[in-house]
Amino acid sequence: MIEACVRLAALPLALFLLGAVPAAKIIPHPDDTDEALVIPADSPVQFDRFDKYGVAHFRGSFVLTGSFIYGCAIDCEEPLLKNRFYRMDFTPDRELANRLPRWRVRGTVPSIVITNERAFVRAITSPAQYAGLHSEKIADIRGRANILVDRFEVGIDCDSPSLTARFVRIVHPAKLTANAPDGDVGCG
Numbered sequence: 001m002i003e004a005c006v007r008l009a010a011l012p013l014a015l016f017l018l019g020a021v022p023a024a025k026i027i028p029h030p031d032d033t034d035e036a037l038v039i040p041a042d043s044p045v046q047f048d049r050f051d052k053y054g055v056a057h058f059r060g061s062f063v064l065t066g067s068f069i070y071g072c073a074i075d076c077e078e079p080l081l082k083n084r085f086y087r088m089d090f091t092p093d094r095e096l097a098n099r100l101p102r103w104r105v106r107g108t109v110p111s112i113v114i115t116n117e118r119a120f121v122r123a124i125t126s127p128a129q130y131a132g133l134h135s136e137k138i139a140d141i142r143g144r145a146n147i148l149v150d151r152f153e154v155g156i157d158c159d160s161p162s163l164t165a166r167f168v169r170i171v172h173p174a175k176l177t178a179n180a181p182d183g184d185v186g187c188g
Helices: 002-019 117-124 127-134
Strands: 024-030 036-039 046-050 054-059 062-074 085-092 112-114 140-157 160-178
Touching: 054 160, 062 117, 062 160, 085 117, 112 117, 117 127, 117 140, 127 140
Parallel strands: 112 160
Antiparallel strands: 024 036, 046 054, 054 140, 062 085, 062 140, 085 112, 140 160
16 A cells, blocks of 8 residues: 555656656758758757758767668679769667657658768778778678767758768777678669
8 A cells, every 4th residue: 555655656756757858959941841850858969050952960979889881882783883882871779869860750761871981991891801892792891880970960862861970980899791792783
């Protein structure tokens, strides 16, 4: 009976504490009246500005934890084409993803494009692995890492959300896997 009374007495306090959680900050998009940025109260970055293209820029750096994949994204079917475009997509762990700014309507994408991916890849691979990737002996490099990033941006590309960040340095050594080509060298 005493336990039940204690639980009932604690309920208003618990409801009060839940109401005390800071609310997310909402910033309307300058060009889209239906869209707005949602910035969680515990976000690791602070809103700076929208640029002339409607991309939101943020101040601050944070440790990005999760999994990544680096490989050819455009013109992959052309053997050893000099203009091939390589890209690194980094999928943040769920806890961190929940703290990152996102669009209210379009939501968020499951990955962040690292804008200076070659610096990251050179930091985690051997020269032989890097050369193998660019000579088609290795299809892609993937793994898990903890990296420090800055210059976080949230934009809209082709009516879909896009997130980017700049690699600063490795925080914890990456765990890598390198995949051999499977014969399908198309963009994937």
